[in-house]
Amino acid sequence: MIFKYIARNISIRILMLIGIGVFAGGPMFARPLFKNSVASTEIDFIHTDDPSVAFRMNEVGRERKEMPDKRSGDGDDALFLENVGVFELTYSDGTIVEVWASPQLESSAALYARHCADAMAKLPHALRSQLKHVVVHFGNESAFAEERGGFFVVYSENIEIRLANNDFEETVFHEAIHVALEAEHARSEGWLQAQKEDRAFITQYAEQQPKKEDLPEFALFACTYFKHPERLPQRVQDELAQKNAQSPEVSSAGYGHLGADCKVAL
Numbered sequence: 001m002i003f004k005y006i007a008r009n010i011s012i013r014i015l016m017l018i019g020i021g022v023f024a025g026g027p028m029f030a031r032p033l034f035k036n037s038v039a040s041t042e043i044d045f046i047h048t049d050d051p052s053v054a055f056r057m058n059e060v061g062r063e064r065k066e067m068p069d070k071r072s073g074d075g076d077d078a079l080f081l082e083n084v085g086v087f088e089l090t091y092s093d094g095t096i097v098e099v100w101a102s103p104q105l106e107s108s109a110a111l112y113a114r115h116c117a118d119a120m121a122k123l124p125h126a127l128r129s130q131l132k133h134v135v136v137h138f139g140n141e142s143a144f145a146e147e148r149g150g151f152f153v154v155y156s157e158n159i160e161i162r163l164a165n166n167d168f169e170e171t172v173f174h175e176a177i178h179v180a181l182e183a184e185h186a187r188s189e190g191w192l193q194a195q196k197e198d199r200a201f202i203t204q205y206a207e208q209q210p211k212k213e214d215l216p217e218f219a220l221f222a223c224t225y226f227k228h229p230e231r232l233p234q235r236v237q238d239e240l241a242q243k244n245a246q247s248p249e250v251s252s253a254g255y256g257h258l259g260a261d262c263k264v265a266l
């Protein structure tokens with residue numbers, strides 16, 4: 001649906017599913033191709049040596065910060081921590097993003113801040129520029145975004161696992177999509193209409209939470225298709241390429257704001 005949404009009138013997505021035999025036609029729902037976009041695929045959507053925007057990292061000091069943690073309850077006071085390590089990242093495209101590192105990370109705080117900084121340096125400008133800060137906690141939980149606050153939360157041991165699996169840049173991309181685009185697009189009339197017409201989801205995760213996870217789940221495939229189609233599985237790539245040839249309006253002239261920015265920067 002994102003292609004339809006991006007190109008305004010074409011859905012590559014449904015044709016991709018038809019082409020690889022997943023979509024059975026008629027009023028049935030297709031089965032998702034993957035469990036989720038990042039951790040359960042072997043696809044390296046974003047490569048470690050892909051171009052990235054230069055940045056400098058400045059250690060601001062220790063401050064009291066609001067540090068939401070999925071392991072704690074919703075008590076307001078529990079969200080605030082003292083002695084949070086604050087790092088300011090200034091990217092050469094003018095974007096400034098802070099990293100707030102839990103005091104539990106101690107001397108590793110700068111290392112995790114740099115991991116986040118490196119991954120954000122590969123984001124399209126339109127995504128990075130919407131981020132205000134990143135919260136880094138100690139532990140192994142999956143990342144989540146707080147789109148209204150303009151930030152996402154990651155956990156140190158999970159960063160290590162995702163780095164080892166070559167998944168961390170993709171994790172940051174996914175969370176950045178939540179922050180930058182979810183409020184405006186995930187429940188918009190156009191997106192929900194495209195969803196309805198497609199009757200298929202790229203991942204089970206998107207299918208389970210269609211009004212929240214479908215946008216970031218599909219965006220990773222969409223941006224990769226536009227910029228580096230060869231990184232997608234051959235069969236998926238073939239179908240996308242075929243559809244793209246059939247529908248010139250999905251080519252560069254038809255990119256919407258997300259597609260255009262992915263094309264430039266992913």
Ligand SMILES: [Zn+2]
Pocket residue numbers: 174178212213216
């Ligand atoms: Zn998500």
